[in-house]
Amino acid sequence: MxxxxxxxxxxxxxxxxxxxxxxxxxxxxxxxxxxxxxxxxxxxxxxxxxxxxxxxxxxxxxxxxxxxxxxxxxxxxxxxxxxxxxxxxxxxxxxxxxxxxxxxxxxxxxxxxxxxxxxxxxxxxxxxxxTLPKKNVYGELNGDGNINSTDLNLLRRYLLRVIDGFAVGDIACADLNGDGNVNSSDYSLLKRYVLRILDKFPVEEKEEINEGISDGFIEGNSKFAFDIFKEISKGEQGGNVFISPFGISTALSMVYQGAKSDTRKEMAKALGFEGLDITEINKSYKCLLKYFGQLDEKVKLKNSNSIWNNSLRSNAIKEDFISANKDVFNAVVESRDFSDQSVVSEINNWISEATEGKIENMFSRVDPNDISYIISALYFNGMWKEEFDIGRTSKEVFKAEDGSTDYVMMMRKNGKIGFGNGNGYKAVRLPYGDGEMAMYCILPDESTPMNDFIQKMDLSLWNEINNSITETENVFLCLPRFKMEYGKGENGSIMESLKALGMEKAFRDDADFSGISEISVRISDVLHKAVVEVNEKGTEASGGTVIPIVSPGIGPKPEFVANRPFVFVIADEKYDTILFMGKVANGEFAN
Known part of the structure; x- marks a missing residue:
């Protein structure tokens, strides 16, 4: 026991x-x-x-x-x-x-x-x-895990309306070009894939692009767009303004590849890149530029980038900087003698060709002391998804910002249009081509001054405007037919606007662009010019941005071009005695 x-x-x-x-x-x-x-x-x-x-x-x-x-x-x-x-x-x-x-x-x-x-x-x-949604296996229609002639036969029968679906259940698996439809184009693509002519469907490339463009990058680009537009508009009361924020951002992002320390931080803040790694930024740019080349036939969007180096300053630009811009921005790299003023014509011709002849003579001269020119050009040509009837266009009164009136050619349209309104505005969305691109027109209330409304514009308001727009029946739309060419000031300089956004050090002698060159360099200016034409058929627009890279202490040379009235004085220098004075008011003089 x-x-x-x-x-x-x-x-x-x-x-x-x-x-x-x-x-x-x-x-x-x-x-x-x-x-x-x-x-x-x-x-x-x-x-x-x-x-x-x-x-x-x-x-x-x-x-x-x-x-x-x-x-x-x-x-x-x-x-x-x-x-x-x-x-x-x-x-x-x-x-x-x-x-x-x-x-x-x-x-x-x-x-x-x-x-x-x-x-x-x-x-x-x-x-x-x-959990993540089920990912389509494009071209695999019978559910056996393979893409072969069986799937091709199923797609043929679907197009002939013998069957109304596929074993995998999702019709999108047969949309091989990503246009939202399943038709003979998709059959042709599947046939080429089965014959091993293709190794990837266009829709897969589109998805790779979507995955490669980060939300932070898109948000940052949009923030910069509104910030720079507001700054430039501040000094343009009553005047027309047209810029390419993406073109400006692209040119600055090319320079950003070589920015270091505080210079990079300031540029990142101004460009909306705070919190984004350079790898994420570059991947997003590569994917976005690739997307631009895949738009439908009614929309052409072309981005061209180049770097022009001064051969008199041989090896001043680092090879890593050149390689990064070639890889990310497909930049063309040229080397020229900047003491030869024929370079002016060559660079202007490159910009003109990149913008389909819309921007010409952006350069007046090159400085032999400049190190390099970073150039980005953007060209857009989009046909309206639904054109305006030119027969309905007529001359109408346009009330200008200063209260005066002008007569303009006003286009008209009635019907189902993307329309929205909110606190202090109305808006319409006018799509181009298949609808992946559009023009948004925003009309502030008549009692709201235009510049006051512009200064309120930001990402939040933009999202509000976007969300307010729905397809609405019986909308009556009047929109001016117009052409516009814009460059801020005499030479298109937006340097002061960028400084106002906090990007100051890049223009100073103590700028850190050690990723660009072994010698000290800085940005001397940022020049921008843009043109646009809107008519009954669509829109054509171009933007060009030039960033001169110079050595510290060297900026744009002062110019005195007496091609307008001027005063002249003949004086004794030693005793400051004025001997003769005159003015030249016109060209009626002997020479």
Missing amino acids: QKKMIFVLILALLSSFLLVSNSFADGNWDTYYELYPEPVVAQNCAVVKFKLTQVMTDDFITWPGYMYEIRYWKTEEPSNIKSVRIEMRFDVVQTVELTDLESDTEYTYKVWGQMPTYNLEGTPKTLSFR
Whole structure:
């Protein structure tokens, strides 16, 4: 009997060590958990992070729970719970994989313990996530995992209306060019793929582009667009303004490749690139420029970039800087003797060709002391998705910003148009081609001065305007037919506007462009010119941006070109005696 009692006591003691989880046989413990947000999510699984913590409640030895789980369920089906066991490790961050998930579905999860287990104070009891949507396998139509003649035959039968769908269920799998339709063009692409003429469908290239353009990059570019437009518009009360924010940003981003330290920080802030890694910026540019080349036949968008180096300053520009701009911006690199003024014509011809002849004579001279010119040009030509009827265009009154009136040729359209209105404005969306590009026209209330409205424009207002626009029946639209050419000031300099955005150091002698050159260099100016024509058929627009790179202390040379009235004086220098004075007011003189 005594032996039996000893055996029972030993068995009980062993059990207390083997089965206890919330204690080490020295008391009772409460378990708390903390869930970490933003799990790593895939199509059919997710990895979640969490941490367990123990707090002793008393020193009595009991038999607390010994098992913990992550429990998860479809948010819309809370009764259908799945679980996965987790380790009894405390005060360390753990991860666990949740499997057997459905694609494009929201799941909720929490920690469960066999004994009471609580979420840590101030942390959520549950968290939710959504799995990634099922990715189409383009061209794979019968669900066997292969793309071959069987799929080609299925597509042929679909186009002949013998069948009305595919085994995979998603018709989009047959939209191989990504135009939103399934037709003979897709059949031709699938046939070429099966014959191994193609190794990738156009729609796959489009998806790669979409994935490569970061949201932060797009937001930053949009922020810069409104910021620079507002700054330039400040000094143009009553005057027309037209710029290419993307063209300006592209040219500055080419220079940005070689910016370092505080110079880079200031440029990043001005361009909207704060928080973005240079790799992310460059990848986004590469994908976006590739996208520009894939627009439909009714829209042409061409970006051209070049670097012109002074051969008199041989090897001043680093090869890494050249290589980066070739890779990211497809930049053409030329070397010329800047003491030869024929370079002016050559650069002007390059800009003219890049803008389809819309921007000419942007350069008047080159300076032999300049190190390099960074140039970006953008050309756009888009046909309206629905053209205006030229027969309805007539001369109408246009009330200018200063209250005066002009007569303009006013285009008209009635019907279903993207229309929106909000607090202080009306807006229309006029698409080009297949609708991937559009012109937005925003009309402030008549009581709101134009420049006041412009100064309120930012990303938030832009999103509000976008969201307000819906396809609306019976809209009556009047829009002027117009041409406009704009360059700020006498030479198109936007340097002061960029300085106002915080980009100051790039123009100073202490600028750090050590990624461009071994010698000290800076930006001497940023010149920009843009033109636009809007008519019944569509829109043609161009923008050119030039950034001279110079050595410290060397800026644009002062110019005195007496091609307008001037005063002249003949004086004795030693005793400051004026001998003769005159003015030249016209060209009627002997020469």
